Amino acid sequence: MTEKEKRFTLWYDEMDGGDFPFVGKKNANLGEMIKAGIPVSPGYAITIYANDKFLVDTGIKAELEKQLTELGQVTYESAKEASELAIRLIENAKVPADIEADILANYRKLCERTKTGVCPVAVRSSGAVSMPGQMETYLNIRGEKDLIDYVKKCWASAYNVEAIMYRMNKGMPFLFNIGVGIPKMVNSRVSGIIFTINPVNGDLSKISIDASCGLGEAVVSGMVTPDTYLVDKVTFDTIKTTIGSKETQCVYRENGSDIIQTEVPDEMRCVSCLTPQELKELARVGKLIENYYGKPYDIEFGIDADFHFPENIIILQVRPESVWSKKEAAPKTEQKKDAMDRMVSQLLCGVRIK
Amino acid sequence: MAKTFMDPHDVPKIPGTEGWEKLYPYQYIFSKEDPERAKFESSQIWFYDGLHYPEPHYPFDLIWDEAWSLALSQYNTRHYIIPPALGIDHRIVNGYVYISPVGVPDPEEVKRRVPLFMERAGYYFQNWDRLYENWKKKMTATIDKLEAMTFTDLPEIEDISVIKDGIGKGSGYELLRKYDELIDLGLLCWQYHFEFLNLCYAAQVTFFGTANQIFPDVPISTLVKMSAGFDPILFKPDSELIRLAKLAIEVGVEDIVLKPLKADELMKELEKHPVGKEWLKELEKARYPWFHISTGTGWYHTHISWNDNLNVPFDNIRTNIKVLKAGKELGRPTAKLLKERDRIADEYRKLIKTDADREAFDQGLAVARLVLPHAEDHNFYVEHWFHSLFWGKVRQVGQILQNAGFIENADEDIWFLKRDEIKQALWDHVTAWATGVRARGPSYWPKEIAWRKGVYEKFKQWTPPPALGVPPDVVTEPFTIVLWGVTSESLQKWLAGPAEGEVQNEIKGSAGSSGIVEGRARVLKTVDQLADLQEGEILVATTTSPSWAPAFVKIAGAVTDVGGPMCHAAIVCREYGLPTVVGTGKGTQLIKTGDLLRIDGDTGLVKILERAK
Structure with missing residues (x-):
C-alpha cells in the first residue's frame, strides 16, 4: 500500500480525481476541482481505509462475516435484518483511538484555518462506486463528539436496506467501505446560480448569474426574484444588472440544521447583493469551469460570510447546461456570397423601432 | 410605437427671442408655409444632436453643421447610393440643431439602388488603402492652403508694386476673394471628411449587425474593442508631450520647465539657456501639427487649440515630468492593447459553433478593421487640425472688422454673424474704404450683435426636448444607428423624460x-x-x-x-x-x-x- 492509501484522512487539496478508490468519488471530484482552480469549501476526506480499519479493529467485520453466512438467500426481510445489525454494531462501536485522533486533529485544524471557533461541517458519504442517494449526508454538525458520532452514522448508512439491496442486485459484496467528506458548511451571505451561457437566448459569449441573500434554496426553488447579472465571458464586463425584489431568504435555524425563511431587510433589497468584485470573480470561475469541462455549465455557488474576498467564493455544485447544449448548432447568419453582399443585407435590416 | 413626440411646429417660443430665426439660414426653420413640406416635417422623427452640440449654435459656427449636412447626405444619396437611406435633414429650434434620417420609402427603389451601391462602395472597399493614402494628401494640401492664408487690414493706399507690376486688382477685392476662399476650404474639408466616413459606418453596421445575430447580447463597446486600431493619431499629441517631458529630464532642463510660469515667460527663459534652446526646437517640431489639437471637440470657436494657448501643453508637460520623476510609467501600452484586441476577437471567434457563422463574423470583422484607422483618425485632421487653424483665420477677419468699428470685440462678436453676413459686412467695409466714405456697419452691427447675444443667453437657459415628431418603424441610416445610437430603448427613454x-x-x-x-x-x-x-x-x-x-x-x-x-x-x-x-x-x-x-x-x-x- 502506498503512503496515501494508508492514511486515515486527506485534505481536499491533497487529492485528485485518480484518488477515488481511496476516498470515494465525491471527495476525489472535489480534489479534482481544486486542482483545476475551482474554489470549494475547505475540508478533508476520511479514507475508505479508515472505514475498513475501523471495522477490523472493532471486530465488526468478523462479526458481520460470521452472521452473514447464516443469512442465506437474500430477501428484503433478510437484508433488513442484516442492515439493523450492521447499523447497530457500527453506531455503538468505539472508533479506534488512532483513527479518532486523526479525524479530530484535522477538525481542529479546520476550525483554526476557517477562524470559525466550533466549525459547522457537513458529513458526506462518498463511495468509490456511485450509489446515487443510497447513503446519508448530515449537515451542520458541530463539535468533536457530534462529528465522531455522525461519521459513524455515515459509515453505517452504507448498510441502509436500500444500499444493501442495491449492492446485492449488482452482485457487489455485502461489506462496503466508504469515504467520508468533512467540508465546512458554507455560511452563505449570498448564493445563486451561474450559467456559462445566456439561458434566455443561448448567447455563448455571456455568463448569466442569479443571486439572492441567504442559502441557495431561495434561488433554486424560485421562491424569490433574485438579482440577475449578465457578464461578458471574454472581457468580464458587466453587460446588464437587474436588481430583484428578493423579499425572503433561507437561513439555518440558530444552532440547528433545518432551514427557515426570514425577511430580507429593506435596505438590502434595493441594492445588488454581490459586489462588483464578487461578480467578476464568479464570472471568472464560471468560465474556468466551462473551459475545464469543455462545455457550458450550470453552477451553484455561495458567498461565504466567514471569509474575505476572494476566498469567500465557494462552488457548491456543477452540472452540464442541459437546454441549449442539446440543440443542434444551426447558423444564425445568412449565407452571403461576399462581404459586400453581407453589408447590403445588414444595411437593409437597419434597427427596428418597436 | 404608439406615442409620438411634440410636433416640431408647436415648440413654444422663448419670450424675448422673437425674430431669432434670422440668426440662422431660412431653410433650417420649421415652417407651415408649404403644406407638403410641413406634412413631411410633422411625420419625421427629429432628434436633438446633443452628441455634437451641448450648447446652442452661434450663427457663424453653424457652418460646420451646414457642411456636414451637405456632405454626409450627398454621399449616402448621390455618391454611394446606400440602398435604404437618403441623407440626414437638419432644422434648428431655439438655437439647437435637430436632425432627421430620411429613408427610401419605396422597396422597389431600394432594390434598384443595390447594384449601384455594390459597384460604387465596392470600388472604395477594394481600393481602400490607395484611396485613403490619396485622401491624406488631399487633406493635408487643403490644410496647407488654409495655413498659408492671412487676413490684414486694408492699406491706406495700395503699395507701389501694385502699380509697377501691373497687378490690376485691389486689396478690397482680395479681402472678399480670400474670405470666400476661406469658407470654400472649410466646406471642401468637410467634403473630404465624409468621403470615407459613410462607408466606415456602413462597415460598422455590418460588423455590429452580424456579431449581434451570432451573440445577441454583445455590447457595442466590446465590438469596438475587437475592431479598434489602438494607435489613433488622436493620441499623438499626448505622446509628444510625454516625449518632451522625458527629453527635458534627459537634457536637464526639467527644473526650468517645472517653474510655475506662463508659457511665454518660460519660453524666454529656455531661450536663454543653451540646452533649453535645443529643447525649444523639439517643442517647435511637435507644435506643427500636433499642437493644433483642440481643447474641446473643435465644433465651437470657443474650443481653442494648444497652439492658441500654450499654457495647456506646458501644464501637461509639467505633470508628465512629475509623474516620470516619481518613477512611474507614462504612455499608452499600444502593443498590450493590440494583443488584448486580438485576444477578445479570437475568444469570441472560438465561441462560434458553425462554419457559416464564423465566415460571417470574419467578414464583418475584416471590414470593420479595414475602416477603423480612418474612423479614428479623420477627426484629428478635420475637427482638430483644420478647425483650430480655421477659427484663427476667422479671428483675423474679426480683427479687421473690429478695427473698422463694425464689431466691438474680434474674439467674441464675429461669431454672432452668419458667414454670409460677414461677407456682406466685408462688402460694406471694402466699398466704403474704396469710396472714402463712412460705412453703415459701425452703426448697424454692434446694436444687432448686442441683441443676438441676449437671444443666445436665453437659448442657453432653455432645455431642448430630446426629440420631436413621429418615431419611424425602422432606422436604416448608418450614422443614426452607430453614431447617435438611436434605438427603441433610447426613443422610449426620450419619450418617458422627466415631467415638467x-x-x-x-x-x-x-x-x-x-x-x-x-x-x-x-x-x-x-x-x-x-x-x-x-x-x-x-x-x-x-x-x-x-x-x-x-x-x-x-x-x-x-x-x-x-x-x-x-x-x-x-x-x-x-x-x-x-x-x-x-x-x-x-x-x-x-x-x-x-x-x-x-x-x-x-x-x-x-x-x-x-x-x-
Whole structure:
C-alpha cells in the first residue's frame, strides 16, 4: 500500500480525481476541482481505509462475516435484518483511538484555518462506486463528539436496506467501505446560480448569474426574484444588472440544521447583493469551469460570510447546461456570397423601432 | 410605437427671442408655409444632436453643421447610393440643431439602388488603402492652403508694386476673394471628411449587425474593442508631450520647465539657456501639427487649440515630468492593447459553433478593421487640425472688422454673424474704404450683435426636448444607428423624460467604459480648470481630448456631454479601467461640483445620489 492509501484522512487539496478508490468519488471530484482552480469549501476526506480499519479493529467485520453466512438467500426481510445489525454494531462501536485522533486533529485544524471557533461541517458519504442517494449526508454538525458520532452514522448508512439491496442486485459484496467528506458548511451571505451561457437566448459569449441573500434554496426553488447579472465571458464586463425584489431568504435555524425563511431587510433589497468584485470573480470561475469541462455549465455557488474576498467564493455544485447544449448548432447568419453582399443585407435590416 | 413626440411646429417660443430665426439660414426653420413640406416635417422623427452640440449654435459656427449636412447626405444619396437611406435633414429650434434620417420609402427603389451601391462602395472597399493614402494628401494640401492664408487690414493706399507690376486688382477685392476662399476650404474639408466616413459606418453596421445575430447580447463597446486600431493619431499629441517631458529630464532642463510660469515667460527663459534652446526646437517640431489639437471637440470657436494657448501643453508637460520623476510609467501600452484586441476577437471567434457563422463574423470583422484607422483618425485632421487653424483665420477677419468699428470685440462678436453676413459686412467695409466714405456697419452691427447675444443667453437657459415628431418603424441610416445610437430603448427613454418641473436626478448617456463607481463630481467646462481636480473625483466635462490626459490618472470615473463609444474619453477610460458614461447631452448642466454620483458604465446611467451642500 502506498503512503496515501494508508492514511486515515486527506485534505481536499491533497487529492485528485485518480484518488477515488481511496476516498470515494465525491471527495476525489472535489480534489479534482481544486486542482483545476475551482474554489470549494475547505475540508478533508476520511479514507475508505479508515472505514475498513475501523471495522477490523472493532471486530465488526468478523462479526458481520460470521452472521452473514447464516443469512442465506437474500430477501428484503433478510437484508433488513442484516442492515439493523450492521447499523447497530457500527453506531455503538468505539472508533479506534488512532483513527479518532486523526479525524479530530484535522477538525481542529479546520476550525483554526476557517477562524470559525466550533466549525459547522457537513458529513458526506462518498463511495468509490456511485450509489446515487443510497447513503446519508448530515449537515451542520458541530463539535468533536457530534462529528465522531455522525461519521459513524455515515459509515453505517452504507448498510441502509436500500444500499444493501442495491449492492446485492449488482452482485457487489455485502461489506462496503466508504469515504467520508468533512467540508465546512458554507455560511452563505449570498448564493445563486451561474450559467456559462445566456439561458434566455443561448448567447455563448455571456455568463448569466442569479443571486439572492441567504442559502441557495431561495434561488433554486424560485421562491424569490433574485438579482440577475449578465457578464461578458471574454472581457468580464458587466453587460446588464437587474436588481430583484428578493423579499425572503433561507437561513439555518440558530444552532440547528433545518432551514427557515426570514425577511430580507429593506435596505438590502434595493441594492445588488454581490459586489462588483464578487461578480467578476464568479464570472471568472464560471468560465474556468466551462473551459475545464469543455462545455457550458450550470453552477451553484455561495458567498461565504466567514471569509474575505476572494476566498469567500465557494462552488457548491456543477452540472452540464442541459437546454441549449442539446440543440443542434444551426447558423444564425445568412449565407452571403461576399462581404459586400453581407453589408447590403445588414444595411437593409437597419434597427427596428418597436 | 404608439406615442409620438411634440410636433416640431408647436415648440413654444422663448419670450424675448422673437425674430431669432434670422440668426440662422431660412431653410433650417420649421415652417407651415408649404403644406407638403410641413406634412413631411410633422411625420419625421427629429432628434436633438446633443452628441455634437451641448450648447446652442452661434450663427457663424453653424457652418460646420451646414457642411456636414451637405456632405454626409450627398454621399449616402448621390455618391454611394446606400440602398435604404437618403441623407440626414437638419432644422434648428431655439438655437439647437435637430436632425432627421430620411429613408427610401419605396422597396422597389431600394432594390434598384443595390447594384449601384455594390459597384460604387465596392470600388472604395477594394481600393481602400490607395484611396485613403490619396485622401491624406488631399487633406493635408487643403490644410496647407488654409495655413498659408492671412487676413490684414486694408492699406491706406495700395503699395507701389501694385502699380509697377501691373497687378490690376485691389486689396478690397482680395479681402472678399480670400474670405470666400476661406469658407470654400472649410466646406471642401468637410467634403473630404465624409468621403470615407459613410462607408466606415456602413462597415460598422455590418460588423455590429452580424456579431449581434451570432451573440445577441454583445455590447457595442466590446465590438469596438475587437475592431479598434489602438494607435489613433488622436493620441499623438499626448505622446509628444510625454516625449518632451522625458527629453527635458534627459537634457536637464526639467527644473526650468517645472517653474510655475506662463508659457511665454518660460519660453524666454529656455531661450536663454543653451540646452533649453535645443529643447525649444523639439517643442517647435511637435507644435506643427500636433499642437493644433483642440481643447474641446473643435465644433465651437470657443474650443481653442494648444497652439492658441500654450499654457495647456506646458501644464501637461509639467505633470508628465512629475509623474516620470516619481518613477512611474507614462504612455499608452499600444502593443498590450493590440494583443488584448486580438485576444477578445479570437475568444469570441472560438465561441462560434458553425462554419457559416464564423465566415460571417470574419467578414464583418475584416471590414470593420479595414475602416477603423480612418474612423479614428479623420477627426484629428478635420475637427482638430483644420478647425483650430480655421477659427484663427476667422479671428483675423474679426480683427479687421473690429478695427473698422463694425464689431466691438474680434474674439467674441464675429461669431454672432452668419458667414454670409460677414461677407456682406466685408462688402460694406471694402466699398466704403474704396469710396472714402463712412460705412453703415459701425452703426448697424454692434446694436444687432448686442441683441443676438441676449437671444443666445436665453437659448442657453432653455432645455431642448430630446426629440420631436413621429418615431419611424425602422432606422436604416448608418450614422443614426452607430453614431447617435438611436434605438427603441433610447426613443422610449426620450419619450418617458422627466415631467415638467421635476428635478432630474438621473441622466442617461451611452456606456463608454464598463463598471460602476460612486464619487463626488467635479464639473470642468474647460481644460484650464484641471488643477481643481482632486484624487478620486468623477470628472464631468463637455468632452475630453488629449489635453485632458493628466486627469485620467486621478479620477474614479468620467461623464461627458458629448461622444460615443469611440470618443477619446471612452477609449482612455477603457484603458485605465475607469467606469465612464459618455454622450449625456446635459451632464455638465445638471450636475454640480460636489454632487455625489453613481455612474454605471455598463448601462450608461448617471444617478445624482446627493446634491452638494
